[in-house]
Amino acid sequence: MTLLSVPFWAGCKKGEGAAETTSEGLTKIKIGYIGLTCEAPLFVAKEQGYFKEFGLEAEMVKCEWSQFKDVLGLGGFHLAHQPVMAYLKPIEQGMDVKMTAGVHLGCLRVQAPVNGKINTIQDLRGKRIGVPGMGTPPFIFANRVLGDNKIDAKTEVEWKIFPSAELGLALEKGEVDAIANAEPIGTMLLGEKKVKTIADQAVDPPYAGEYCCAVLMNGKYVANNAAASAAATKAVLKGAKWVETNPRATARMSILKGYIASSPELNTQVLSQLRYVPSISGGEKAVLSAAESMKRASMLSDTTDLQKLSASVFVKLEGLTDEWVSGLKVEKVAFGQVPPDQAMRVAMEMYACGGHLLLKTCCDDTTLVVTK
Numbered sequence: 001m002t003l004l005s006v007p008f009w010a011g012c013k014k015g016e017g018a019a020e021t022t023s024e025g026l027t028k029i030k031i032g033y034i035g036l037t038c039e040a041p042l043f044v045a046k047e048q049g050y051f052k053e054f055g056l057e058a059e060m061v062k063c064e065w066s067q068f069k070d071v072l073g074l075g076g077f078h079l080a081h082q083p084v085m086a087y088l089k090p091i092e093q094g095m096d097v098k099m100t101a102g103v104h105l106g107c108l109r110v111q112a113p114v115n116g117k118i119n120t121i122q123d124l125r126g127k128r129i130g131v132p133g134m135g136t137p138p139f140i141f142a143n144r145v146l147g148d149n150k151i152d153a154k155t156e157v158e159w160k161i162f163p164s165a166e167l168g169l170a171l172e173k174g175e176v177d178a179i180a181n182a183e184p185i186g187t188m189l190l191g192e193k194k195v196k197t198i199a200d201q202a203v204d205p206p207y208a209g210e211y212c213c214a215v216l217m218n219g220k221y222v223a224n225n226a227a228a229s230a231a232a233t234k235a236v237l238k239g240a241k242w243v244e245t246n247p248r249a250t251a252r253m254s255i256l257k258g259y260i261a262s263s264p265e266l267n268t269q270v271l272s273q274l275r276y277v278p279s280i281s282g283g284e285k286a287v288l289s290a291a292e293s294m295k296r297a298s299m300l301s302d303t304t305d306l307q308k309l310s311a312s313v314f315v316k317l318e319g320l321t322d323e324w325v326s327g328l329k330v331e332k333v334a335f336g337q338v339p340p341d342q343a344m345r346v347a348m349e350m351y352a353c354g355g356h357l358l359l360k361t362c363c364d365d366t367t368l369v370v371t372k
Contacts, residue, residue, distance in 0.1 A: 019221070027228040031060050031061065032062075032077035033081070034064070038183075040239070040271060042080075044250060046058055051232065051235045054231035069086075078229075079232050080215075081236065083213050085212075088294060097313075099214045099313055099314050101233050101278055102284075105274070108181070108186075109200050111179055113194070129158070130162050130178070132161070144294060206293070237328065242331075245332050247337065251267035280325060292306055
């Protein structure tokens, strides 16, 4: 486990025991975030007052990706919005983290050159696959896809690491035969007609409809503060519905409030590609389906009981049901939606910025730099 620096950890509590309350009777909770586009429901829940609406005083705690899992597991903050797949192995190995709901649907793809000879998963055998990092969600998803198609990801393919923004270039230069990526990379490459999609988490069985990211919480905090954990999850899910309804307004607010470093139009474009349709049962199903194919890909231990793992990971909290989620209502703000000329707006913004746009991608810690 990565050792945490003393200055950072000195200000964090381990989340044991009952949570503190404010003089107004609000329960204190720490919300961890990295500064990624897809963490938008956390930002909305804070800025729209949803945490307070559900009786909470939320403190936003920014943390680097390299330390994030450890800090969440040890209680430095209590709640986060993170990819399901990235946490199953650490949880299997003892990390005390729970999941309480699905937040948005899949955003991962495996892609190959549009005019190349790779057309199916089987065509990937013996090929070089570019990924943004070993252990990242795109890498895990590609492993799952290979394992589900009886291709040994350890011996029958070669993995090559490139920054997310350079995956398309690596494909063009012939340095890899295929790539695994997350939004917005996949959509941008498709829009440029440089790739074809070989596997898509959003539409291809058995991954279709699977939740990519979920509400994750420190296990001790949930055990000792069940009501506050349910309230915090409700606030995030209401935030997710607001994002789905008002992606453009969300994109601008995330930048103006300093949560992410990006450009408004590109951030809008990315949020419009993600489906924020929160679900309790969907989140629970995602844990088991991801665990099953991760085990087939030898990413989880052969001795792991997947039913027990899933049951221990996903926590059902009182009052959190699909019926409650479906009854959630949020306002539709003026000019908060994606305009029909959004692609043109992104192009114009890119030109105005000299061809450079910055964005933290959804499922890895690489800053995307788009150039002319």
